[in-house]
Amino acid sequence: MTRTLEVARTGSGGLALAAISAGYFVVILDATIVNIALDRMAVGLHTTVTGLEWVVDGYTVTVAALLMLGGGLADRFGARRSFQAGLGFFAVASVGCAVAPEVGVLVAARVVQGIGAALLIPASLALIRFTYPDAAARARATGIWGAIGSTAASCGPVLGGVLSESLGWPAIFVINVPVCAVTAVLIHRAAPSVPGVAQPIPVSGHVAAVVAMAGVTAFVILAGARPVRPELLTVTVVVASAGLLLGSVAARAGKGLLPKGLRRERVFTGGAMIGLAQNFGFYGELFAVSLYLQRHLGYSPALAGAALLPEMAVGILASALGGRHAARRGPRAVIVTGLTVGAAGLIGLACISVRTPYPMVAIPLLLIGFGMAYTMPAATNVTVSAAGPANAGLAAAAFNAARQLGSALGVAVLGALIPLAPDSLAIPLAIAAAVYLAAAALARSFLPSQGRP
Template sequence: MARPEASSATVAPCPGKGTRPVPTPAPLHPEPEIMTTSPRRSEPETMTTGTSRRAAAVDTVSSPASRTGMTLLAAALGFFMITLDATVVNVALPTIGRQFGGGITGLQWVVDGYTLAFAALLLSAGALSDRLGASRCFAAGLTVFTLASAGCGLAPTLPALLAARVVQGAAAALMMPASLALIRQAYQQDAARARAIATWTAAGGAAVAAGPVFGGVLTSGLGWQAIFFINLPVGAAALATLTRAPRSSPRPVPLDLAGQVAAVTALVALTFAVIETGQDGWTSPVVAAALAGFVLAAAAFVLIEARTRNPMVPLGLFRSRAVSITAVIGLVLNLTFYGLVFVLSLYFQQVRGQSVLTAGLMFVPMTALITVANLTAGRLTARYGPRLPLAGGQLLQVTGFLALIGVGPHTSTMTLLALLIPIGIGAGLSVPPLTSTLLQAISANRAGTASGLLSCARQIGGALGVALFGALIAGEGSATFLTGLHTSALIATAALLATSAATLTLMRTTRPAGL
């Protein structure tokens, strides 16, 4: 495992001004010759000493440790906003539909417009974070996200709401890899970084658990607009916190414009194909055309990156087993988890006949434990390294998915809640060490690109899970639905067993030269 470089002890970061010398406290006693030559100077000397002491006290408040904590707090608040906005909207969709109309397709794009922009721009945003500086990109994304949230709440028509949601997704894409890059740059020691990543991940877990509850309370009490306006104070707090965090150094290299265009085109085509598959099926001409566009754009991207002098995503990144395997594991984790949530949401309502509110509450024990597991995973990773917690989390999810194979239309509620608990705990244990493994494997100036790659894989995995598992449960009757549910659980089990084996046998965090 590559050891992080030690940071200098002679300078301290200063927000907005790079580095500056740490002030040396003034002597406690004035020089004797000064006192002899001019006794009247004793008072000014005392004032100078007091000023130095006050300056030292101010410097202690804004110490590197304090500014590192501010970096983590800003990154966690940003991640909370991104995740909350992806989960809080679902509950409000019927209310939005009653006001604007637009049918099921229009309401789907309230969610999918955000997802499409988010997933398609993650890779490019990660590269921009490294090129322009993580703090600058995070601040820009946070500002735009907050303003777009206000635009969503003030939208007078459904098209205006959809446009604001796309802007939100683009801003979220800029924030996500930059937030992880900030943590990678702020925490040089592996153990401290693992705990910081656990805190960052726990913020997302809290948003997952709070999203349905916030959505229901705000929509019923203040109207659907409130689910977007809630981002305004959170965004303002995150921006205020970011001003106290150190600024990241940019990496001045030429912009790989051709690579950016090819990557965005490929990811837009793939994400659009996956979204439309859930509605039209894999054989739809629109889906087939989108998949063909993805293949062509992806091939062009690889050729461009192989030939350009300053590629957006150096293909050498994939020489690292840690980078390649974490991307695959991230895809599988989101595919299985979000595919399961989608299928079970319909199972609770269509097979068991439960209300929308009851169906949402069924997930609370699972999602609430994710946050606790995130924090526990940070401590485990700091003590034992990332491999064992990551493999253990995936294997714990396997036990839950295997148990779901026996679920029927009359399975008791308590049994269902018990079966979901290992899936929630396992998911919470897996993500922090997954992220730690990736950030250990690359240098700080590539953290944005690598984080964008992992986030992109996870977003695509979530969309694939909904499309794949949704296709398996399609059909008439509860028997067909249950067959699809059981098949989905088997697929999830097999995929997680494969990634668990890869974690234990193949994963290393050694950094290839130049990365």
């Protein structure tokens, strides 16, 4: 029996899409809901900014390192089975996060959450593909899936603020459990059960990615810790170097994560770097600003979440405009414009102080959110298109892995800079703005002015 025939025997496509989107919702929600609760976590778990960086990056680095492996497992063992396993990991880890007695246990649980997310994201896209064999219907379903993700990102700060203020920070993790449980039931009933395809998985390449990303991120976080521990920094350098060396050996042996031709494709690698830079600035800024609003402007968690709403909500409109303008004006103009607008917002936010009225805070937040979302459709499309049809899925996974790595590095780097001037956002946000402007210059250098590469 073919996959198409198997899919045709499933239940309601709409119900399946609701379940698929719900699983994706909790993954994206978790990327933003945690930031608002960080200050309450620091008090409750008696930890520092360095500990909070580990809480965020334990999740993000795991997703970045395992995202491509998650796609391979979905192909090998079946998308529905992989999705269900991801839900299980995510739900159990969420309980572990909620009951964590100290920050080390919380970080460990966040790593397990990241494993669940790395299974859920690629499996959700694969399930959409098999639930909607018709290309037009699949495009509409994918659009709904993306809109759900944008909605989750927008809801995260507000929901995180309300929950952490009224029920305590563990509530931001408890909320995942019933969503995962209901989603698991719906997936079992409505989503297509598609058999996997036996194919080799480049284990050495995946191990290299995990080791290298973990080593680099740990180095940046520990470099910003006080007091500095030279012996730990040495260990992280050795680990990162070992990962990079293993990755190089695996690539030469034909067991790397990306085909040789794709690694040498200038537009693909440049597009991945832009995705990394985008998330570096956006999620690094979100980490720093969330703490600043509560620690220095005196905002409650709920008020801080509401204060960040303009930055998150504008993304829904900006993403639609970015896709439309990229088709009309070409990707280079859209990417350069979006990154420049985002950099202007970061510079404006770097200038705020405890005496700055909120409207003057909201304006740069709007610019940052607009710039990030406006750029993303063009950056995604240009990166995947450069890979060609044969490697489109692999390129999409690699692009999203680069974005997740950017998020982790943004939190690590900007978080490490906070102690240098704890009463100001000037240093971390100036660095973020510089990264955006460098990415804009990169886009100008390798992208065509019109059309796809």
